[in-house]
Amino acid sequence: MANGLVIKDLHVNVGEREILKGISLSVEPGKVHAIMGPNGSGKSTLAHVISGRPGYEVTGGSVEFNGVDVLEMEPEERAAAGLFLAFQYPVEIPGVTNTVFLKTALNAQRKARGEAEMDPMAFLKFLRDKAKLLQLRDEMLKRPLNVGFSGGEKKRNEMLQMAVLEPKLAILDETDSGLDIDALRIVAEGVNAQRSPERSFLVITHYQRLLDYIVPDVVHVLAHGRIVETGDADLARRLEKTGYADYTPAA
C-alpha cells in the first residue's frame, strides 16, 4: 500500500518525561511537509522515533510507512525500506572515507532489498555526478566522513548521502541551520532535484527561510509535543512575522 507515512496519536517518553503527546500526521508520496516549531518542542525526537534511534519509549500510537508498522523494524530495515534521516548534528567517522561509507551503505541496502551490488566503477561515476550537483569537490569524497568538514560541508554531505541512497521518504532535521544563503540555495536545489511523484519529504526547520526555496505542500507547527496548527505555505510566512510566541504550553 503506497500511502506514504502515516503517524497516529504518537506518544513518546524519554525516561519519565513525555516529549511527544499525541502526534498525528500523514505524508503522501510526492508531497513535501514542513514541520516548524520552537527549540525543544520535539521535532528531532519525532525524526528519531520515525527512523528508529534507540533511547525513546513509544507509549502509544503507531507509525506506518506504506502500510508497514515501522516501529517493529530495526533502523537498518527502515533504511532499506526507504526511510532517510538527514541529521541535525552529523557525526564523524575517522578513517572511513565518504566514498567507502556510501558504497557500503548503498550495497547493504541493495542486499537487504534482494538487489545486486553496484559495480564499483559504475558507483564511482554515479557518486561523482551526484557530488557535482551539490557542488561538492571530488576531493571531499576521499576525505573521512565529516572529519574536518565545515558546518556547511557537513549539511551538503548529508544531502549527498540522500541523493545516493535515493530514499522514498527523506526527513531533513534542520538541514538549513548554520548555512549561509549560498549553501542554503545549493541544499534547496539538491532537494528540489530529488522531488518526484514517488518521493516525499518531511522538512524540519526552525526558520521560514528554507521554505522560500523548498515550497511545501503542507506546514505543521509543533509546540510542546503537539501539532498545534496545520496549513499551507502561507502559514510559514505568517510565522515569520509573528514568531512562536502565540503557542503557549497547553495547560
Add this chain to the structure above:
Amino acid sequence: MASSTETVETVNELTGAYKYGFVTDIETDFSPVGLSEETVRFISARKNEPEWLLDWRLKALALWRKMEEPRWAMVSYPAIDYQGLHYYAAPKAKTDGPKSLDEVDPELLSTYEKLGIPLKEQEILAGVVAVDAVFDSVSVATTYKAKLEEKGVIFCSFSEAVQRVPDLVRKYLGSVVPQGDNYFACLNSAVFSDGSFVFIPKGVRCPMELSTYFRINAQNTGQFERTLIVAEEGAYVSYLEGCTAPQRDEHQLHAAVVELVALDDAEIKYSTVQNWYPGDVEGKGGVYNFVTKRGACRGKRSKISWTQVETGSAVTWKYPSCILQGDDSVGEFYSVAITNNAQQADTGTKMIHIGKNTRSTIVSKGIAAGRSDNTYRGLVRVLAGAEGARNYSQCDSLLIGDKSGAHTVPYIESRTPFSTLEHEATTARISDDQLFLCRQRGLSPEEAVALIVNGFCKEVLQNLPMEFAVEAQKLVGISLEGSVG
C-alpha cells in the same frame, strides 16, 4: 582464479564464530609427553640434526630450567603444565618428507584448502605468493622453490636449512634472540620443531611475497616454530605469516621465535595476520601466544618493518622489536590488536636506537570489546651514541561496550640530548551516534562496527601486502562479531 581471490572468498563464506575450528584427522607422530633431555634428543634425532645444534638446544634447556615464567604483563592465565604437553607432533608421512605436492597427504591439502591457502600447483605457477606451510611442527610443502633459487633466494623449512646450509644457520641462529633471552624464547630454543628459513643474497630483490601459514592441529601439543630471515647487503624481502588453530576446549601453547637480520641497505618487511583460536565467549580454550620477534638492523641504512594484525589467541604476549644498530637505520612497527569476549592481549614493541640518526615509527591501534583487556606496552630506548635519533609513537585505543579495558604503557628512555622523541596517545569509544548513523544508512550493527573499526585501523592495514589487506579487513569484522547489539 588468483590464489588471493580464493583466500578472500574463503573468508567471505565464513559466518558465525571461529571459522578455522575444524580438526584434521591424520595420523600423528608425537614425542613422549613432557619436557626433558630425552625430549630434546628425540626432536633433534627426528630431524637428523648435527651435534652442534643438539648442544645448542641442550644448553637452552639447562638455562630454561633456572628461569621463572614472567608475570609482568597485564594478562592472567592458570599455570601451564609444561610436563603435560607434547613438544613435537608431526603428521606421519609415507616417505620421509614429501618431495612434491603429490606426496602430501590429501587430508592435509584439503585442510589447507579450507584455510584458503593457495597450495595447488597451477595457482602457484600463476601466483604471486610462495608459501611454506607449517602443520603442527613440520613444514609440509615449500612451493615455488625453483623460481626463487634462480635468484639465489633460499626459502625453505628451518629443518631443511639445517641440512642444506648449516653454516648459514649456525652463523645467525640465536644472534638476535639468544637462548637465554626470555623464558618463552628459551623454551623455544630447546624444543623448536620447525619454521621457515629465508636468505636473500646481496643485492637481490626477492621477486615475490614470501608467506608461511602456521597451523596447530594435534591436541595437547605446544607449537614452537622458529623463523630466521637474513637479508644481505642491499637485499629486499616482504614476508607474511598467517596462523590458525582448531577449536579445542583446552588451551594450546604457542611459543615462537622470529629473528631478522638486515645488513647494509637491506630491507625486511614482515607482516603477520594472527588468527589463532581465541577461546569461546566464556574464555574456555584458546591459544596462549607467547612470541618473541626481533629484528636487527645491523647494517647502515637498513630497514625493518613489522606489521601485525592480531585478532586471535586467548592470551597474546608479543613485542616485535628492532635493534637499530647501523647508522641511519630505520625501524617500524604497525599494529592492530583486537580483543573480544575474554581475550587478553599485551603487545607492543621495542625500538632500541644504537646507531646515529636512526629513526623509528610506532603506530599501534588497540581495539577492546566484550570483557577483554588490551594493553599496548612499548619501549623506546636511545643509547648514548645514538645522536640524531628520532622516534614517533602513536598509540590509539578504541573501546566497544563498557566492560572492556584499554591500557597504554609507554617507556621512553634517552641517554642523549640529541634525539627527538614524540609520543601521542588517544582513547575513543564507538559512540551510539556513530552506530545509529551507520544503521540509519542501512548497515547492521555488526557491519557498522566492522566499518568503524576498519577506519580506525586504516593506517596499519594499508601497510599489509595488497593480497592480504582485504582478508585482514574481513577478519577485523569477523573477530568483533557479537560485540554490539
